[in-house]
Amino acid sequence: MNSLLIALGFAVCLALIALMAIRLCCARRKKSEQLQGVELLQSLQKLVVLTQKHRGLSSGYLKGDKALLASINQLRSDINTARQALTQAVQLNYNERWTLFLNDWNALLADYSQLTSPDSFRRHCCLISNLLNLIEDQAIGHQLVREAIVEHPEINVLYRELLLVSEYVGQSRALGTGVAAAKRCSSVEKIRMQFLLTQIESIAGDVLNRLARGYQHRSGPLRSLTSTAESKCQQLTDSIKRELLSEDKVTLEAIEYYNLATESIDAFVAIFDHQMLGVEQSLRQH
Secondary structure, eight states: OHHHHHHHHHHHHHHHHHHHHHHHHHHHHHHHHHHHHHHHHHHHHHHHHHHHHHHHHHHHHHTTOGGGHHHHHHHHHHHHHHHHHHHTOGGGTTOHHHHHHHHHHHHHHHHGGGOOHHHHHHHHHHHHHHHHHHHHHHHHHTTOSTTTOTTOTTHHHIIIIIHHHHHHHHHHHHHHHHHHHHTOOOHHHHHHHHHHHHHHHHHHHHHHHHHHHHTGGGOHHHHHHHHHHHHHHHHHHHHIIIIIISOSSOOSOHHHHHHHHHHHHHHHHHHHHHHHHHHHHHHHHO
16 A cells, blocks of 8 residues: 555655656747747847838939939848848748739839839838738747736837837938928928828827836836937927928938938837846846
């Protein structure tokens, strides 16, 4: 009887040890996948930023500012480098969204010399929308969600709302750069710009406040970053109202407006990079 109890106890201990080993292995695998996801999201976001820049400069170039071509060519080289690096990521092998981006980007370059500014804008927006959806897919697939990372309750905001408002600013940069290059804002462009202006003004503040509230316990650097983003956004929206929507004759230079809008986007990107670094550090500490 004693031998049976001893054997049973031994078996229970072995089962518990095996269960703990399995749980530890699963936890390590989960953390590894999450860290891979952080790296992938950072790389995809950099590609988004480069594609947004290409859209913005293309709007100015196709509206007559030929001096922008050298910068466009450099961006294409940078995009090609980023694209090649991402092609090595096994997570994107046979991914439909990634394949679609590659095909559509090559098609855009092939058609570039025949594109009008509106066509270029539309096709760039489709490329970027696809990349943003890919980022969200990969974030969820790698368990980069608030339920899985309790130290970062607003992580979902980073790759959804924050990147969305940054894209609205990016679209306003592209439209405004084209308007500044052409020295006039058509009625259609005014409607589109007013829409983007409304979206930026209504969403940006809410997104920045949500991030600040979610990280109140450690919001020092983040508070400074969100304050900068708020200030840059205000400067941009003021310029849109004053320089593009209120004047019949636009005097603002295309590159001047492009750079002003870029400062706002850079401020949002700085928040994304800072918070994703925080996510990575949290994962490595556990």
